[in-house]
Amino acid sequence: MAARSTPNPIPSVWTRQRREPGQPALSREAIVREAVAMLDAEGVEALSMRKLGARLNAGATSLYRHVATKDELMELAVDEVAAEVRVPDGPDPDWRAAATEAAQSFRATVLRHPWMSSVMGQAGLVYLGPNLMSFSERLAALFTGAGFREPDQAISTLLAYVLGMSTTEAAWLTTVARSGRSETEFVTLLMPAARQAAAGHDHLAAAYTEAGTAPRDPARDRDAKFGYGLDVVLDGLAARLGHRSPEH
Amino acid sequence: MAARSTPNPIPSVWTRQRREPGQPALSREAIVREAVAMLDAEGVEALSMRKLGARLNAGATSLYRHVATKDELMELAVDEVAAEVRVPDGPDPDWRAAATEAAQSFRATVLRHPWMSSVMGQAGLVYLGPNLMSFSERLAALFTGAGFREPDQAISTLLAYVLGMSTTEAAWLTTVARSGRSETEFVTLLMPAARQAAAGHDHLAAAYTEAGTAPRDPARDRDAKFGYGLDVVLDGLAARLGHRSPEH
DNA sequence: CCGGTCTGCGTACAGTGTTCGCAACGAACG
DNA sequence: CGTTCGTTGCGAACACTGTACGCAGACCGG
Known part of the structure; x- marks a missing residue:
């Protein structure tokens, strides 16, 4: 774990910061999906930006590149699961x-x-x-x-x-x-x-x-x-x- | 304001810590009542134990003598306003x-x-x-x-x-x-x-x-x-x- | 090769709920 | 009256929280 989050021990070295190719990077969809998983598993009050970031091998503040605020993330999560309702x-x-x-x-x-x-x-x-x-x-x-x-x-x-x-x-x-x-x-x-x-x-x-x-x-x-x-x-x-x- | 919250400038002096006689002290009812007032005025996310304490001329942690936790306080607040429903x-x-x-x-x-x-x-x-x-x-x-x-x-x-x-x-x-x-x-x-x-x-x-x-x-x-x-x-x-x- | 844009993140700030131990009090009791 | 004792308030501290900011590295078009 923590593959991409190692802080580049010596600044400016070889093996700089290669994103492992299979890794799907950080995207809004991935974030929302993982947020839903966390919410289901541990409940509302257990979800924090830091923990969510950690689960995605990312820093907490990185999430803010794809999501404006935590409230917005919550709305996205709700809409995500709303897709499960069958009419x-x-x-x-x-x-x-x-x-x-x-x-x-x-x-x-x-x-x-x-x-x-x-x-x-x-x-x-x-x-x-x-x-x-x-x-x-x-x-x-x-x-x-x-x-x-x-x-x-x-x-x-x-x-x-x-x-x-x-x-x-x-x-x-x-x-x-x-x-x-x-x-x-x-x-x-x-x-x-x-x-x-x-x-x-x-x-x-x-x-x-x-x-x-x-x-x-x-x-x-x-x-x-x-x-x-x-x-x-x-x-x-x-x-x-x-x-x-x-x-x- | 802050009459009772002055921290006793020189320790152990005269004028020790007189609770002004009219002041109704700190009670569970008073706390809940003030909490409801704050919730009505500023919404859920604006209510914090510190602010609530301040409004009662008290420290934040004093509230915990009368209320086990914030969640409990919320339940009390709900029950308080539930009295307004007329059946x-x-x-x-x-x-x-x-x-x-x-x-x-x-x-x-x-x-x-x-x-x-x-x-x-x-x-x-x-x-x-x-x-x-x-x-x-x-x-x-x-x-x-x-x-x-x-x-x-x-x-x-x-x-x-x-x-x-x-x-x-x-x-x-x-x-x-x-x-x-x-x-x-x-x-x-x-x-x-x-x-x-x-x-x-x-x-x-x-x-x-x-x-x-x-x-x-x-x-x-x-x-x-x-x-x-x-x-x-x-x-x-x-x-x-x-x-x-x-x-x- | 070189500029610019995009993405991740370390640091920092202002707050949060809550624990703990100490001080001051009112009442009970000798 | 003096001395306990249970109760109440509180300052400091802890572990976290959401988020602003600015830097560094990665990517891409020229």
């Missing part, structure tokens, strides 16, 4: 199935890269990235093709739901991961505190005692919960589709 | 109106404190804070009172939508604020870039040319968009309410 393209005879698939794929992507939601909640004009653009475009094609009169309002509704749910899940999963324990383990470990916090609140306490101590599969529960809400939203959207809404 | 309590004859009010109030709170969403997207067990707990409790009362069979699924759906929409709005408003310009100004200034990004994507480009250059009121548009989605979600929920869903 059936073109108008689909079964718009509802297509929307469901898009939503599920979006959620899966966020859960694969939990740092996405914190970045999107914080910064800027991520939405103009090429991949997010073509994502929006495909959704627009789908919803206009389905016959919606206000496609972007419908799309915003769906996306807001999916983003909200996925963000919550991602935050939860991050906390679980930080604890080092499994999800079920973490849940049972958290129960006493949760019960105590719910003390005095009748409905919450009732929900806890009703759930009992049966372990249940948390991942499956989350899937079900997401599916429920998704159906709710799609039902509401479908209702906007059939008939011209007469009043107002 | 009609008790079962309501018109659950839909009550839910609407709760949703609107939640959105308003997030827009008043745009840093909320970034914090919630990042960290921990905010949901156990007392204010968020009683928020959940009131929602639970509302939805069980309305007759929902899976109240928490319904609540999660609604909250996910509201959170997703508000988060997006908050991020947008933060970017606008950072630009120093008004929202309409920022929009028109951003148009060219947006158009260019939409080039090649038929539906998006169409939406842009259709919208033309008419300024429109962005805040009103956001209100309308939120209302649309909220109605969609509530429609979907209402459908779960009336009849036992026969199949499945």
Whole structure:
């Protein structure tokens, strides 16, 4: 390692500074790719320009030749992973199935890269990235093709739901991961505190005692919960589709 | 200012270190309150323990007597502002109106404190804070009172939508604020870039040319968009309410 | 061969969150 | 009254952070 980063021990010597020919050099794409890898592996707060540079056999400040600032790098990273979201393209005879698939794929992507939601909640004009653009475009094609009169309002509704749910899940999963324990383990470990916090609140306490101590599969529960809400939203959207809404 | 922070010029003298009697000393509540004020005024990245300490006429490290870590302080801040969300309590004859009010109030709170969403997207067990707990409790009362069979699924759906929409709005408003310009100004200034990004994507480009250059009121548009989605979600929920869903 | 542009990087700066040990205090107790 | 003792504030220090700047070497067109 550190092949290209040796600081030229005697200044101005032979073997000056040969970039090994196979090495792909430093490029914006390589930087973003490696950043995503680091974010996935170690989380948001673990990514620093210095560490990222080191992983690319480069100095920290070298990155700034290809990326204006760390925030910009984050936006690039988000757009990079946004390419993973799969949306059936073109108008689909079964718009509802297509929307469901898009939503599920979006959620899966966020859960694969939990740092996405914190970045999107914080910064800027991520939405103009090429991949997010073509994502929006495909959704627009789908919803206009389905016959919606206000496609972007419908799309915003769906996306807001999916983003909200996925963000919550991602935050939860991050906390679980930080604890080092499994999800079920973490849940049972958290129960006493949760019960105590719910003390005095009748409905919450009732929900806890009703759930009992049966372990249940948390991942499956989350899937079900997401599916429920998704159906709710799609039902509401479908209702906007059939008939011209007469009043107002 | 800096009354209590003068470092006792000659060690061990008279006038030792008198805490001025009116001064409310340093307490967890005072810290959290001041943190919220700073977050509202200058945003997330402007809040540092040193600056916060200075604003309380205290050293940075003094805060750690009342707060374990900055993350914990953030959770406390979120729970603090969560108290502002108003939910009609008790079962309501018109659950839909009550839910609407709760949703609107939640959105308003997030827009008043745009840093909320970034914090919630990042960290921990905010949901156990007392204010968020009683928020959940009131929602639970509302939805069980309305007759929902899976109240928490319904609540999660609604909250996910509201959170997703508000988060997006908050991020947008933060970017606008950072630009120093008004929202309409920022929009028109951003148009060219947006158009260019939409080039090649038929539906998006169409939406842009259709919208033309008419300024429109962005805040009103956001209100309308939120209302649309909220109605969609509530429609979907209402459908779960009336009849036992026969199949499945 | 020679100029100019581009790319990498060492250094440096102004900050960050947090630990540690010391000093000063208010209250409890003899 | 004097003496402890737990609590609270804090200065200094540590390990890092993002980034500006200017130099040096690499590449490329003339």
